[in-house]
Amino acid sequence: MVARNNGQPGAASAGDPYVPSHGNGGYHVESYELDLDYRVSSNRLTGKATITAVATQALSRISFDLSGLRVSKVSVNGRRPQRYSHRAGKLHISANVMDGAEFTVDIQYAGNPKPEDGPWGELGWDELTEGVIVASQPSGAATWFPCNDHPGDKAHYRITITTDSPYHVVANGRLVSRRVKASRTTWVFDQAAPMATYLATVQIGRYDEIELATSPVTTRAVLPASLMPNAKADLGRQQDMMKLFCRLFGPYPFASYTVVVTDDPLEIPLEAQGISVFGSNHVDGRRGSERLVAHELAHQWFGNSLTPASWRHIWLNEGFACYAEWLWSEASGGLTATQQVSKAHTRLKGLPQDLSLSDPGPELMFDDRLYKRGAITLHVLRQHLGDDAFFDLLRAWTKSHRHGSVTTDEFIALATAFSPDENAVRELFSAWLDATELPALKNGRPRPRP
Numbered sequence: 001m002v003a004r005n006n007g008q009p010g011a012a013s014a015g016d017p018y019v020p021s022h023g024n025g026g027y028h029v030e031s032y033e034l035d036l037d038y039r040v041s042s043n044r045l046t047g048k049a050t051i052t053a054v055a056t057q058a059l060s061r062i063s064f065d066l067s068g069l070r071v072s073k074v075s076v077n078g079r080r081p082q083r084y085s086h087r088a089g090k091l092h093i094s095a096n097v098m099d100g101a102e103f104t105v106d107i108q109y110a111g112n113p114k115p116e117d118g119p120w121g122e123l124g125w126d127e128l129t130e131g132v133i134v135a136s137q138p139s140g141a142a143t144w145f146p147c148n149d150h151p152g153d154k155a156h157y158r159i160t161i162t163t164d165s166p167y168h169v170v171a172n173g174r175l176v177s178r179r180v181k182a183s184r185t186t187w188v189f190d191q192a193a194p195m196a197t198y199l200a201t202v203q204i205g206r207y208d209e210i211e212l213a214t215s216p217v218t219t220r221a222v223l224p225a226s227l228m229p230n231a232k233a234d235l236g237r238q239q240d241m242m243k244l245f246c247r248l249f250g251p252y253p254f255a256s257y258t259v260v261v262t263d264d265p266l267e268i269p270l271e272a273q274g275i276s277v278f279g280s281n282h283v284d285g286r287r288g289s290e291r292l293v294a295h296e297l298a299h300q301w302f303g304n305s306l307t308p309a310s311w312r313h314i315w316l317n318e319g320f321a322c323y324a325e326w327l328w329s330e331a332s333g334g335l336t337a338t339q340q341v342s343k344a345h346t347r348l349k350g351l352p353q354d355l356s357l358s359d360p361g362p363e364l365m366f367d368d369r370l371y372k373r374g375a376i377t378l379h380v381l382r383q384h385l386g387d388d389a390f391f392d393l394l395r396a397w398t399k400s401h402r403h404g405s406v407t408t409d410e411f412i413a414l415a416t417a418f419s420p421d422e423n424a425v426r427e428l429f430s431a432w433l434d435a436t437e438l439p440a441l442k443n444g445r446p447r448p449r450p
Contacts, residue, residue, distance in 0.1 A: 003414070009182065014333060015150065016024070016138075016150055016151065016152075016310050016311050017310070017311075018138070018310070018311035018312065018362040018365060019088060019149075019311065019362070020360070021139075021141065022065050022089075022139050022149040022150065023148060023149055023150030023153075024062075024063040024064060024065065024148050026055060026056055026057050026059045026062070026086055026148075027053040027054060027055050027056055027059065027062065027097075027103075027148070028053060028054050028056060028153060029051060029052070029053045029100070029130070029147075029148050029153055029155040030052045030053060030054060030155055030156065031051070031052045031155050031156040031157070031158070032049060032050075032051055032145065032147065032155055032156075032157050032158070032200075033049070033050040033051075033052075033157075033160075033172060034047060034048075034049050034145050034157070034158070034159045034160065035047065035048045035049075035050075035159045035160045035390075036144075036145075036159070036160065036161045036162070036202070037162045037163070038132070038161060038162070038163045038204070039163070039164070040130070040131060040132070040163060040164050040167060041164075041205065041409050042112075043112050043113070043114075043127055044110070044111075044112060045069070045110065045111060045112070045113045045125070045144065046109075047069075047108070047109050047110065047144075047145060048106065048107070048108050048109075048146075049106070049107045049109070049145050049146050050104060050105070050106050051064070051104065051105045051106075051107070051146065051147075052102065052103075052104045053102070053103060053104075053105070053148075054100065054101070054102050054103075055097045055098065055099055055100060055101050055102075055103065056099070056100075056322075056397065057099050058097065058098055058099045058307045059095065059096070059097040060094070060095070060096055061077070061092055061093065061094055061095065062092075062093045062095050062097070062103075062105060062280065063091065063092050063093070064090070064093075064105075064107070064147060064148065064156045065089060065090065065091075065141070065142035065146065065147055065148070065149040066086065066089065066090075066091050066107075066142050066145070066146040067116055067142045067143055068107065068111060068114055068116065068143055068146075069109045069110065069111035069113060069144075070086075070109060070110060071084070071086045071091060071107060071109045071145075071146075071326055071422040072105050072108045072109060072110065073106075073107070073108040074093055074097045074105070074106070074108075075105070075106045076093060076103060076104070076105050077103055077104055078106075079105075081093050081095055081384075081400070082094045083096045083314055084306060086214045089116075090108070091144060091146055091343070092399045093105065104213075107146045108213070109146065111441070112127035113143050113144050114126070114127075114143065115140060115143060116139065116142070116143050118139055118140075119362055119363065120139075120365075120366060121209045121263070122136070123135060123136055123137070123138075123139055123140030123143070124136055124141070124142070124143030124144060125140070125144040125202075126139030126368045128205060128262055128263065128264045129263060129264050130167075130205060130263065131167060131203070131204040131205035131206065131262075132202060132203065132204040132205075133203060133262055133264075133266075133270075133277065134200075134202045134271045134272075135199040135201070136197065136198045136199075136200065136201070137199075137270075137271075138151070138198055138311055138365075139198070140198070140386045141197035141198055141200055142197075144202070145200075147197045148197065148446055149197045150196075150197070150206070151196045151198060151308050151309070151310065151311060151405070152196075152199070152308075152309045152310060152405045153196070154193065154194035154195055154196050154307060154308075154403070154404075154405065155194060155303050156191065156192060156193075156194065156195075157172060157173065157189075157190075157191040157195055157200060158173075158174065158188070158189070158191070159171040159173070159188075159189045159191070159200075160177075160186060160189075161186070161189075161190045161204075162184055162185070162186040162187075162188075163184065163187075163189045163204060163413055164183060164184060164185075164187065165180060165182075165183050165184055165185045165203050165231040165433075166206060167185075167205060167206060167207075168204070168205060168206070168207035168209065168222060169185075169187040169202065169203070169204050170201075170202070170203040170204075170207075170222050170258060170260055170275060170357050171187070171189040171191075171200075171201065171202050171203070172189060172191040172195060172199070172200055172201060172272060172273050172274055172275065173189045173190045173191030173192065173193075173255075173267075173273075173274065174189065174190050174191075174192075174256070174347075175187065175188070175189055175406070176188040176190050191273065191274070193254060193273070193305070193403050194252070194403050195273045195304075196273075196307045196405075199271075199272050199273040199303075199307070200272070200273070201272035201273075202277060203222070203260045203262075203268075203275070203277060205222075205224070205260075205262060205263060205320055206224060206263070207223055207260070208222070208223065208224070208225045208228065209221070209222045210228070211235070212235060212238065212239065212259075213242070215239075215240040216242060216243060217246075217251065217252045217256060217257055218243055218255070218256040218257070219238065219239060219242065219256065219257045219258075219259070220257070220258045220259070220286055221235060221254065221258070221259045221260075221261065222258060222259070222260045222261070223259075223260065223261035223262075223283075224261070224263045226263075226281075227261055227263070227283050229285065230283045230284060230285035231259075231261055231283050232283065233285045233286070233287060233292065234283045234286075234287050234288075234289065234290070234293065235292075235341075236260060236284070236287070237287070237290065237332065237450065238259070238293055238297065240332070241279055241293065241294050241297055241328055242257070242297065244325075244327070244328065244331050245298060245301065245324065247424060248327060248391050248394060248395075249298075249302075249324075249395060249398050250301070250394070250395040250398040250399055252300065252301075253300060253301060253304070253305035253398070253402055253403065254273065254275070254299060254304075254305070256272045256274065257273060257274060257275075257276075257297070257300065257328040258275045258276075258449055259275075259276050259277075259278065259293075260275060260276070260277045260278070260279065261277075261278045261280065261282070261283050262278070262280060263280055264279060264280060265279040265280050265281035265327045265369045266278065266279025266280075266281065267279075268283070268292075269282060269289075269292050269296050269314075270303075271296050271299040271300075271304065273300075273304045274300065274304070276293075276296035276297065276299070278292070278293075278296075280447075282432060290328075291328070291329070292325075294324055294325045294328040295322065295324065295325050296321075296326075297324075298320065298321040298324030299317065299321050300322075301320075301398050302316060302317055302320035302321055302398075303316075303317035303318075303320075303321065303399075305398065305402055305403055306318060306397070306398060306401050306402070306404065306405075306406045307402075307404070307405050307406070308405070308407075308433060309405040309407050310407075310408060311362070311365055312358070312359045312360070312408075313406065313407050313408050314360070314366075314370065315357045315358075315360070315370055315374040315377075315406070315408070316406055316407075316411060316434070317372075317415075318366075318370055318371045318374055318410065319357070319370070319371060319373070319374015319375050319377060319378060320374070320375075320378065321371075322371040322372060322374060322375035322376070323337070323375035323378045323379065325340075325375075326340040326341070326375060326379070337379055337382075338379070340375075341375075341376050341379045342441070343375060343440070344372040344375065345376055345438070345441050347372070348369060348372055348373060348438050348440060351369055353437050353438055355367060355369050355370060355373065355378065355436060356433070356434060356435070357370060357373055357374055357433040357434075358408055358430065358433040358434050358437050358448055373432070373438070376432070376441075377429075377432040377433065380428060380432060380441075380442075381415065381425075381428060381429075383401050383442070384419065384424065384428060385415075385418055386427065389418045389419070390418075392418060393414065393415055393418045396414060396418075397411060397414055402412070408433065409428075412425070412426065412429050415429070
């Protein structure tokens with residue numbers, strides 16, 4: 001829950017220290033209902049957001065993040081406020097709300113959405129050659145809807161999108177309905193599981209849809225018809241990954257899984273809740289990006305179901321997803337996890353020793369060293385605990401915090417319960433997470449393949 005700010009005039013943000021301009025205090029969002037109309041040819045977005053929230057303290061002002069779009073109408077509990085202002089990416093609304101009270105805010109807005117520049121590149125709603133891609137991690141959600149843009153404030157979403165009929169739309173959750181009227185189609189999606197703002201997405205393109213599997217999880221691919229033959233090869237072992245990860249990490253946390261492949265190349269794949277997005281360059285027909293397929297799938301457990309309570313805990317997303325790559329390699333006849341660890345550790349030794357996993361800072365939160373060192377940390381823990389206890393720990397972790405927000409301290413506390421030597425576990429984490437100097441690897445026998 002996000003409530004570090006009193007919500008009163010003069011206190012602009014309860015933002016995460018890594019993204020201090022985003023996030024707002026004094027309330028917790030329960031649900032977002034987004035009704036969007038998008039014209040592809042003109043990149044024109046018209047939206048209405050209905051946000052239901054609960055005050056965590058008495059409020060005289062409610063603030064939301066919204067950038068690059070113009071607000072035309074606001075109401076709180078059905079009444080127009082005395083005043084509101086919208087500048088520098090913040091919408092401030094005058095309102096008197098009692099501590100503990102539920103309230104509803106309706107916001108109408110429109111404009112030509114565009115990604116927001118930040119330290120991590122351009123984030124948010126972006127045009128493709130034909131369509132739209134939305135990649136919001138960590139701070140792009142406000143480019144397309146008003147929100148409390150903080151990873152620790154998770155809510156239910158219902159997303160309605162009307163756009164030109166030739167285009168296929170993908171958004172988070174279950175497709176509730178699809179209605180065609182003349183040259184336009186309205187798509188309605190419902191995401192019941194709590195979701196962080198940065199994981200909300202809309203993908204629009206001239207796509208076909210195929211069903212890849214129904215067991216253990218219904219899995220679909222949405223992509224241009226021209227890429228279908230390659231995609232069937234590149235995603236051919238994805239269901240084997242799903243079976244492996246369900247066994248090692250616990251049940252898949254959502255109702256289904258969708259892979260979107262855009263007609264445009266992308267620098268890196270993107271994860272969203274229940275969805276992964278790849279570029280045309282990731283589909284070569286030779287499984288050249290298979291490790292990334294495993295990485296993005298693993299994020300459904302680590303990052304999407306279990307979301308970092310604040311961005312300093314990002315290794316709980318990326319270290320775990322990177323280690324999942326190595327577990328898949330081990331299970332599918334490639335390098336064992338021990339061999340992957342040795343290879344990555346040798347490379348890390350030759351790089352700057354200025355990264356602390358437990359608090360990497362905004363400049364290094366997506367540094368490849370964080371991914372690899374996080375994965376090595378998990379392998380070292382696996383060697384300490386043994387396979388049975390280690391994978392029992394991972395399953396307990398995903399079960400006890402399913403659809404919640406998590407911290408490093410919570411993972412450490414749980415890990416100590418799986419070891420007879422609590423001090424040894426804490427010393428292990430202190431060396432690998434807190435110190436900047438890369439610890440040496442201890443010799444250990446390769447573990448059997450999962």
